Amino acid sequence: MLDASDEGYVTEDGRRIGGVLMEMKNITLRFGGVKAITDISFDIREGEIRAIIGPNGAGKSSMLNVISGFYVPQEGEVWYKGAKRPPMKPYQVAQLGIARTFQNIALFEGMTVLDNVMTGRLNYMKTNMFQQALWKGKAEAEEVENREFVEKIIDFLEIQSIRKTPVARLPYGLKKRVELARALAAEPSLLLLDEPMAGMNVEEKEDMSRFILDVNDEFGTTIALIEHDMGVVMDLSDRVVVMDYGKKIGDGTPDDIRSNQAVIDAYLGVAHD
């Protein structure tokens, strides 16, 4: 099954997983005296769905923020595409091809779904503000080209019917989908999803799971996600990192994790005799 060599491995359902895309080496993150993450190492391979799970306050979101470059860890190194990544501003990280969604949806509420998704194409727009204001020649061609790509995403995520609806009017589940659309519009090589199923009902969760799998399958996008819902995680991901109190307590395939005693203890609690 899991082959540690750098050529990657082939999953049970025949997907080819490539070499290491991102590697976290001995990451430690502190807020003042509080250690949010203690000495954690793991890697994310090209084309895989990698989940980070753990109980409340385990440090999952902090970990995702380290990956996305939002937090700079005090110790440890982040390696991306074979090179050590220096501390960066979030926009620079985006230019590297890393896109994300947020636990508490961060969309432009007053703008339409279409405009929100178009913002995801920012890094592909070369014309400046004045050219765009005139909307002639190059700017127009550029917009048409990017709109075409955005329409494909809209079609893919089945949000055609809300294309022109202001985001503020949408229900929660759809907003989450719009956020995913915006992240996908950036054509990321690494997609980070912060609790994509939080607050959803069963049907919305099923839809979202299907979209995540389809994105991975269709575009070959590498996905790292944080999730609460164990069932969903086990069905979706290729490999899982389990965190508890800022420490890594497990790392492996869903089957490994299911039988890992430390994980069971963390989730179900241990009786103290």
Next chain:
Amino acid sequence: MFRAQGGTDLAQSSQAAGGHESIPALLLRNAAEFGDKPAYREKEFGIWQCWTWKEAEQEIRKLALGLINLGVNEGDFIAIIGNNRPYLYWSMVAAQWVGATPVPLYQDSAAEEMAYVLDHCGARFVIVEDQEQVDKVIEVQDRLHQFEHLIYLDPRGMRKYDHSHLHEYAHVQEQGHAARDEFTPELEKRGQKLDYASTCVMLYTSGTTGKPKGVVLSNRNIIETAKSSAEFDHLGPGEEILAYLPMAWVGDFIFSIGQAYWTGFCVNCPESPETVAADLREIGPTYYFAPPRVFETQLTSVMIRMEDAGKLKKRLFDIFMAHARRVGPAILDGKPVGGWDRFKYWLGDLFIYGPLKNTLGFSKVRVGYTAGEAIGPEIFDFYRSLGINLKQLYGQTEASVFITVQPDGEVRSDTVGVPAPGVELKIADSGEVFYRSPGVFEFYYKNEESTKSTKDAEGWVATGDAGFIEHDTGHLRIIDRAKDVGKMADGSLFAPKYVENKLKFYPNILEAVVFGNNRDRCMAFINIDLSAVGNWAERNNIAYSSYQELAGHPKVYEMIQSHVEEVNASVAEDEMLSGCQVHRFLILHKELDADDGEMTRTRKVRRGIIAEKFDDLIEALYSGKTEQYTETEVTYEDGRKGSIKATLEIRDAKTVPVTTQKVAAE
């Protein structure tokens, strides 16, 4: 007389088109005569993609060759499942071209229901839209003895499937095109064999009772019907229609294939089922069809939004709508109307009717039809008063749709019109309506017994509906399903649908089921309309968290009770049916649903199943209890089952004593 602007005068050329005795023949004619005119449009990636008749012919040809390549034989059945998309319409024509019979299925059927139809017709090939439908077919494939190949349109999510029996639509076309030299002679040969007598399509009836039946319709049925109905409404090649109703329904087949191929008009497919309203507005169809439910929903949403509009807008709307109700229908029918009224109507059109029609997508509608169920007079008049030529027709699958239609200028909400061209009508002693026409179906597939009991040797077909022909106008009026018309305990007539329709005309009531056959009094189940009642609740500060809670709210009960009592008063006025007043009623805790078998896929209530399923509630209604605890099994969309528990309140409704009514009348 209506003619398309510019280009070929098709109506005339089709008169002379005696040799075109099949849909593929008509396709070739259209491609030759006006190949550059749009035949299909579909909105995809936010843009209307267009195919001309010439392009459509090429696409269909490629697919037909691909089907031969896959081994389709003459006489095979090819099932087609999916939303309205040009590619699936092409599948039907390609199937006909290679001598096979297309069998469109309802795309929202559960796998179980599909299994029955697929097995019954013995489809060797199934063409589906996407992964969802592929999964359903794969789920039941072990039970389908003749099933061999599955062709899917949308490759998304399909990569990991075992492709030994799975083919992508585009690949089938490519392979067919690549082998064109080899298979074209075979295709030509098969195409030439098609004539009026050969089968055009097999459609399964929705089955209000029992298992669905496969209605076999010949090319004669479809083409003759398309021809005479197109002439009746002067349809030409310039028409635009929006194909959004299920492809498995005979109406869609007649409009989107029969009439479209006969006259050569353009069929537009919506982007997705959720975008129909927006797509309708963009296309602005000239010829439109919708069941009453669609018009009801639309009117409800207009009214709800007007409630929320500003004072000035609301006032303008009220004034001009009142005026439109008074003179609009007369103006539409070309009857004499005074100059001042005309001027005021013109103003209203400028400010209210025009913009409203534009919003609804009805600006260009020249002919609109509604059928399938009775439509509420208020709903009907609303649209007609706006200047939309909405008419009623009465038909069924077995007749290739048309039995009666309303001619322009003779439109009323309480009749279904005069016999369509070529249709003969007679009423049996029992009150049941019989008809005979060129559109009458050939037979029920593998069901000789039903064929015999429905169609007699002279070609007369029993509709199963009870009705009568008005003496002075010649219009047909339908009372109810013949088998539903019963007797009350005292021998008076019991026509549940008549009362249910009156109830359903209230926007707050989505469905009603009335019981009373062989009983002394009538009782009713009511389903509230969540969007209408929900909005009402919002405006009246009534909090609710679920359908069930809203349905059981005392205020809602009060409102529904007043509706029931108004209906009782109106029913009491009809001497024959005054016994059908509703004495007691309850509001159901769940919506009646096709997934639970309570309705057909075309949303007609299945009385027998409902009576069986909720027998405890019926018992409680008749026993005089004021509430009843019940548990109901429900099926979710993904096929899982669950149950809903509820204690339902039962209320008495005031009835109008029949005897005093008579006294008052005298």
